[in-house]
Amino acid sequence: ATGDDRGMAGPKVIGIVGGTGRMGQLFAGILERRGHRVLIASRSTALTPEAMVPQCDVVVITVPIAVTEQVIRQVGPLVRKDALLMDLTSLKEFPLNAMLQRCTGSVVGTHPVFGPSVQSFQGQTFVVCPGRGDAWHKWVLDFLCSEGAVIKETDAATHDRHMAIIQGMQHFSTIGLGMALRRLGMKPEALLEYSSPIYRIRLDMVGRILGQDPELYADIELQNRHNAESIGAYVAALRELQNVLATPDRDGFLRFFQEAAAHAGDFCSQAMDETDRLIRTVADSVAKAPAALPTVGLGLLDEHTIITLGPEGTFSHQAALAADAAARVLFVSHVAEVFSTLEVNTLETGGTEG
Numbered sequence: 001a002t003g004d005d006r007g008m009a010g011p012k013v014i015g016i017v018g019g020t021g022r023m024g025q026l027f028a029g030i031l032e033r034r035g036h037r038v039l040i041a042s043r044s045t046a047l048t049p050e051a052m053v054p055q056c057d058v059v060v061i062t063v064p065i066a067v068t069e070q071v072i073r074q075v076g077p078l079v080r081k082d083a084l085l086m087d088l089t090s091l092k093e094f095p096l097n098a099m100l101q102r103c104t105g106s107v108v109g110t111h112p113v114f115g116p117s118v119q120s121f122q123g124q125t126f127v128v129c130p131g132r133g134d135a136w137h138k139w140v141l142d143f144l145c146s147e148g149a150v151i152k153e154t155d156a157a158t159h160d161r162h163m164a165i166i167q168g169m170q171h172f173s174t175i176g177l178g179m180a181l182r183r184l185g186m187k188p189e190a191l192l193e194y195s196s197p198i199y200r201i202r203l204d205m206v207g208r209i210l211g212q213d214p215e216l217y218a219d220i221e222l223q224n225r226h227n228a229e230s231i232g233a234y235v236a237a238l239r240e241l242q243n244v245l246a247t248p249d250r251d252g253f254l255r256f257f258q259e260a261a262a263h264a265g266d267f268c269s270q271a272m273d274e275t276d277r278l279i280r281t282v283a284d285s286v287a288k289a290p291a292a293l294p295t296v297g298l299g300l301l302d303e304h305t306i307i308t309l310g311p312e313g314t315f316s317h318q319a320a321l322a323a324d325a326a327a328r329v330l331f332v333s334h335v336a337e338v339f340s341t342l343e344v345n346t347l348e349t350g351g352t353e354g
Helices: 022-033 049-055 065-078 093-102 134-146 156-184 188-192 197-210 214-223 227-246 250-264 267-288 315-323 335-342
Strands: 013-017 037-041 058-061 084-087 106-112 125-132 150-153 305-309 328-332
Touching: 013 022, 013 049, 022 037, 037 049, 049 065, 058 065, 065 084, 065 093, 065 214, 084 093, 084 134, 093 106, 093 125, 093 156, 106 134, 125 134, 125 156, 134 150, 156 197, 156 214, 156 227, 188 197, 197 267, 227 250, 250 267
Parallel strands: 013 037, 013 058, 058 084, 084 106, 125 150, 305 328
Antiparallel strands: 106 125
16 A cells, blocks of 8 residues: 555544434445444534544535535534544535535545435446545545445536536526426417427426426526526527527528538437437327326326436435325436336326426
């Protein structure tokens, strides 16, 4: 072993700040099964973060986005110089910067891209962002690999720029569409009667996002500094397209469309194949559905069965359990399977990851 690796082997004392939450409990259980001693400190525990952190080889921050920086500033100076401070936040720049500023020990940023309902890390994706300290960084990677996790290593800025599109711009578009329907006086149920299968999916996504906790989406939209760039580009593109339509400028529309298509490149063919299969599946499901079957995405046939886009432990799974904690949850790999499963099952709802 190198000098940096000395002392990395063997069980550790690992403290979880916010460990009474579901994600903290998931990590605590997995770490304990690996032989580590786990301490937990939160607002509801007798053990305070101030008392816990100096005892720990590893300190894990798992608290809501809105209070993450505050908690890091509180506990960071208490982390030993030979110890590791890491977080589980879905944004990476501001937590990583705060940890580096407030802590003299090693620092690693992680984003578990799944929800807390999984039983293990097997097959689950972790984004890992380096901070300070090669030996502890390697320890984190070795631990996650030993648990079967899929690891994506990147820097914090790249992570957050991707999240600004995957989360920030997509949720902005979906929430905006929901508000536009309100201002137009259009109910989604009425629109479904006129929609082709592929547009039913779009409307279902509006309902899925708006049916969840607005606090979560407020944090996602407001805390990522890259959202301004991605949403700004999106709004500018919409305004340009709106001007083309208002003129009206057919040639301008064709140029706009063709430029966007050229950028998408080969993905267009892939997407066409996948959505063709999806459209056929949805159309067949609607056509074969009994008369009593409500419109796809709104039906309640079996109050104790929910179908959701897997794998187990995703935010879709969390939403299903939030809807009915006692439900039997069926997992599928693709959106199309939600509808193909309708052909042989009576299901409470079709949910997709937002």
